[in-house]
Amino acid sequence: MKATILSIGTELLFGQIVNTNTTYLSKQLQLLGIDVLYHFTVGDNEDRMRNAILRSFEETDLIITTGGLGPTQDDATKEIIAEVMNDKLELDQSVLDGIQSFFDRIGREMTENNKKQAYLPSRCEPFYNDVGTAPGFALENDGKIVIALPGPPREMTYMFQKSGLPYLESKTNSVIFYKILRMWGIGESQLETDLLPLIDVQTDPTLATYAKEGECSVRIASKRATLEEAKQAVAEMEANVMNIVGEFVYSDNDEDLQSVTLNALKTEGLKLATAESCTGGLFAKTMTDFAGSSAVLDRGWVTYSNEAKTDMLGVDADIIATKGAVSPEVAAQMATGALSKSNADISISVTGIAGPDGGSEEKPVGLAYIGIATKDGVHTYKYFSNNKGREWNRYNTMIYMCGKLLAQIKSL
Amino acid sequence: MKATILSIGTELLFGQIVNTNTTYLSKQLQLLGIDVLYHFTVGDNEDRMRNAILRSFEETDLIITTGGLGPTQDDATKEIIAEVMNDKLELDQSVLDGIQSFFDRIGREMTENNKKQAYLPSRCEPFYNDVGTAPGFALENDGKIVIALPGPPREMTYMFQKSGLPYLESKTNSVIFYKILRMWGIGESQLETDLLPLIDVQTDPTLATYAKEGECSVRIASKRATLEEAKQAVAEMEANVMNIVGEFVYSDNDEDLQSVTLNALKTEGLKLATAESCTGGLFAKTMTDFAGSSAVLDRGWVTYSNEAKTDMLGVDADIIATKGAVSPEVAAQMATGALSKSNADISISVTGIAGPDGGSEEKPVGLAYIGIATKDGVHTYKYFSNNKGREWNRYNTMIYMCGKLLAQIKSL
Numbered sequence: 001m002k003a004t005i006l007s008i009g010t011e012l013l014f015g016q017i018v019n020t021n022t023t024y025l026s027k028q029l030q031l032l033g034i035d036v037l038y039h040f041t042v043g044d045n046e047d048r049m050r051n052a053i054l055r056s057f058e059e060t061d062l063i064i065t066t067g068g069l070g071p072t073q074d075d076a077t078k079e080i081i082a083e084v085m086n087d088k089l090e091l092d093q094s095v096l097d098g099i100q101s102f103f104d105r106i107g108r109e110m111t112e113n114n115k116k117q118a119y120l121p122s123r124c125e126p127f128y129n130d131v132g133t134a135p136g137f138a139l140e141n142d143g144k145i146v147i148a149l150p151g152p153p154r155e156m157t158y159m160f161q162k163s164g165l166p167y168l169e170s171k172t173n174s175v176i177f178y179k180i181l182r183m184w185g186i187g188e189s190q191l192e193t194d195l196l197p198l199i200d201v202q203t204d205p206t207l208a209t210y211a212k213e214g215e216c217s218v219r220i221a222s223k224r225a226t227l228e229e230a231k232q233a234v235a236e237m238e239a240n241v242m243n244i245v246g247e248f249v250y251s252d253n254d255e256d257l258q259s260v261t262l263n264a265l266k267t268e269g270l271k272l273a274t275a276e277s278c279t280g281g282l283f284a285k286t287m288t289d290f291a292g293s294s295a296v297l298d299r300g301w302v303t304y305s306n307e308a309k310t311d312m313l314g315v316d317a318d319i320i321a322t323k324g325a326v327s328p329e330v331a332a333q334m335a336t337g338a339l340s341k342s343n344a345d346i347s348i349s350v351t352g353i354a355g356p357d358g359g360s361e362e363k364p365v366g367l368a369y370i371g372i373a374t375k376d377g378v379h380t381y382k383y384f385s386n387n388k389g390r391e392w393n394r395y396n397t398m399i400y401m402c403g404k405l406l407a408q409i410k411s412l
Numbered sequence: 413m414k415a416t417i418l419s420i421g422t423e424l425l426f427g428q429i430v431n432t433n434t435t436y437l438s439k440q441l442q443l444l445g446i447d448v449l450y451h452f453t454v455g456d457n458e459d460r461m462r463n464a465i466l467r468s469f470e471e472t473d474l475i476i477t478t479g480g481l482g483p484t485q486d487d488a489t490k491e492i493i494a495e496v497m498n499d500k501l502e503l504d505q506s507v508l509d510g511i512q513s514f515f516d517r518i519g520r521e522m523t524e525n526n527k528k529q530a531y532l533p534s535r536c537e538p539f540y541n542d543v544g545t546a547p548g549f550a551l552e553n554d555g556k557i558v559i560a561l562p563g564p565p566r567e568m569t570y571m572f573q574k575s576g577l578p579y580l581e582s583k584t585n586s587v588i589f590y591k592i593l594r595m596w597g598i599g600e601s602q603l604e605t606d607l608l609p610l611i612d613v614q615t616d617p618t619l620a621t622y623a624k625e626g627e628c629s630v631r632i633a634s635k636r637a638t639l640e641e642a643k644q645a646v647a648e649m650e651a652n653v654m655n656i657v658g659e660f661v662y663s664d665n666d667e668d669l670q671s672v673t674l675n676a677l678k679t680e681g682l683k684l685a686t687a688e689s690c691t692g693g694l695f696a697k698t699m700t701d702f703a704g705s706s707a708v709l710d711r712g713w714v715t716y717s718n719e720a721k722t723d724m725l726g727v728d729a730d731i732i733a734t735k736g737a738v739s740p741e742v743a744a745q746m747a748t749g750a751l752s753k754s755n756a757d758i759s760i761s762v763t764g765i766a767g768p769d770g771g772s773e774e775k776p777v778g779l780a781y782i783g784i785a786t787k788d789g790v791h792t793y794k795y796f797s798n799n800k801g802r803e804w805n806r807y808n809t810m811i812y813m814c815g816k817l818l819a820q821i822k823s824l
Contacts, residue, residue, distance in 0.1 A: 390701070
């Protein structure tokens with residue numbers, strides 16, 4: 001099956017919002033084995049919308065539209081789709097009831113124009129919207145399919161997962177199952193080289209490697225007649241991949257390193273203390289991004305100035321003077337200081353040069369030292385972030401800290 | 413002038429990257445008074461590329477392409493454009509020299525396929541690339557214009573600003589000048605209501621309001637024959653806007669509240685200390701996002717547990733027990749504790765319920781108390797973020813802290 005993703009909304013053409021819907025749907029369709037040939041965006045203009053649909057059907061069998069399903073005058077997506085697909089709009093009472101109960105729930109009066117949303121093409125399969133008011137639908141005509149989804153990303157993704165995906169699976173006569181293994185401590189080119197013997201002979205399951213700041217991942221996907229077969233094929237390939245690069249894998253469920261690290265602390269019942277200089281609170285902030293982090297993070301220090309390092313964590317001022325604030329010695333004392341001044345079982349520290357200024361030949365921008373302390377002692381690590389700017393340096397240092405902390409927790 | 417933005421790249425159709433180029437260019441063209449009618453994305457496929465260009469020219473006069481200018485086999489954008497525009501590719505020696513010197517600079521050998529990038533349509537106006545290897549260009553034929561830009565966002569924006577913008581300005585016979593006033597402490601609907609007398613009679617300059625998490629802004633834009641006239645018109649309108657909502661404006665230069673707050677501290681020579689509970693380091697992290705923040709941030713505490721609040725900042729354990737950790741009393745003691753335990757001139761604290769759990773009828777998720785202390789005493793503020801999830805709550809609390817801190821600095 002070949003597809004076009006058609007985004008409808010003048011706000012997109014004005015550049016007021018980034019079109020993440022299209023990225024999301026492209027990824028989802030690819031996983032279903034559906035080829036996306038075009039992305040198309042038009043404003044709330046009936047002629048251009050009609051044109052875009054007619055032209056897309058010249059080369060593709062499936063169009064997924066997002067947007068233009070709302071209650072206002074300029075939301076004309078449904079009308080145009082019904083017209084092109086030789087259908088008419090009819091009132092769907094259960095949609096109307098749903099919209100009414102939505103307004104009851106949020107305690108507001110339903111205005112008259114909201115009723116417009118309850119009209120759907122008569123032959124369509126409705127996609128009910130539990131998280132907003134505008135319903136979506138799938139409509140077939142003459143071997144062509146339109147799936148219409150609302151524009152707000154939260155509603156769109158919810159509705160695609162709940163209704164669009166099962167609908168498309170029923171049309172493709174095959175099931176895709178995939179797993180994403182996420183890794184830390186190996187670069188993408190090394191990963192690809194290591195997996196080349198598997199990639200070279202791949203037909204199904206397919207193997208694809210991806211790189212992200214500081215991390216990389218492998219997607220193992222299989223398209224088979226039944227879910228059972230696809231799962232079995234993925235499991236066999238996963239075992240092969242793990243044989244080669246298993247030591248680097250920290251999640252077989254597409255979780256990120258930050259939450260895996262926090263969960264490892266939680267599972268082991270370890271309390272954490274943080275002592276940050278160059279990251280300025282980013283590491284503590286990251287560890288508290290997730291609900292339930294109060295079970296893990298006891299406290300943290302942001303010791304940005306040299307005096308703060310000495311006052312707050314007892315770092316020896318002479319050591320700062322002789323070795324420099326960015327040194328393994330200072331990182332070690334920050335970590336042991338944080339451990340002794342808290343109720344934590346493990347502490348992590350960082351001192352580095354985030355940039356853009358402050359670097360030297362010996363200690364360039366991007367350099368950081370990390371300390372990890374437990375009652376058994378302290379380890380320090382040197383990290384260089386390949387200086388691509390302050391934000392990059394701080395983010396990658398934080399990711400490195402997660403990687404080293406996770407390794408330490410596993411080795412305890 | 414009417415335009416289509418045509419993105420070229422299979423990675424977009426796979427959903428591997430978000431198409432931020434199109435958003436950026438849409439915004440830029442809107443500011444130039446050029447109407448964007450379509451966004452279009454095709455893969456590295458010659459037929460579809462050719463089709464997309466021909467179809468776009470049926471309704472629009474200008475096509476801006478991004479991507480497909482690289483050195484590899486599948487980069488065929490230039491060839492197709494030359495063909496459609498009745499032109500031929502020719503070697504541009506100065507581009508070749510530029511690519512050669514780029515490789516010399518980064519100390520790598522130039523491979524043979526890089527020479528492909530030095531071929532440009534013979535009649536084009538070349539856009540030289542100082543930040544990468546692939547040049548862009550503008551090419552006219554029969555009243556139609558194609559501007560070709562490289563795909564990497566950093567190169568694309570650089571080249572658009574340096575070459576594309578002046579080129580288009582020369583074609584539109586008018587100049588746009590605009591200013592963005594950013595505000596805090598007023599909602600978008602209130603802002604729109606307040607400015608309605610100005611908006612209702614607007615022809616030029618135009619006034620547009622925008623809302624962002626916790627903030628809003630007004631864009632004042634004028635399109636005139638000369639820059640002088642446009643600037644004058646914007647200045648007059650700005651004075652009118654300032655008369656009505658000036659008290660809320662924190663930047664007339666589109667800076668964000670976080671950096672304006674940091675710069676205000678810097679300008680006033682004030683040292684800051686932070687004491688965070690629910691934001692877990694986010695505020696300190698934000699204040700250190702910018703270069704030179706070491707002149708401002710002295711130190712920070714992340715007092716996530718109740719014991720940490722007492723141990724680190726001297727918050728009275730009885731007060732926590734009777735008033736609760738999320739209370740104005742605790743916020744005040746955190747702020748005064750941070751001030752007394754640092755060399756700072758001003759301190760800011762926060763204690764709240766980030767969610768998703770931990771809320772009650774009396775103290776719902778999204779509630780936070782902020783304390784700001786100086787040698788003259790401490791003020792506390794109650795904030796409710798309208799609970800839309802943990803990340804939202806924490807981010808908006810941080811923005812509110814910036815707003816209150818900035819107001820306090822200005823009143824000192």
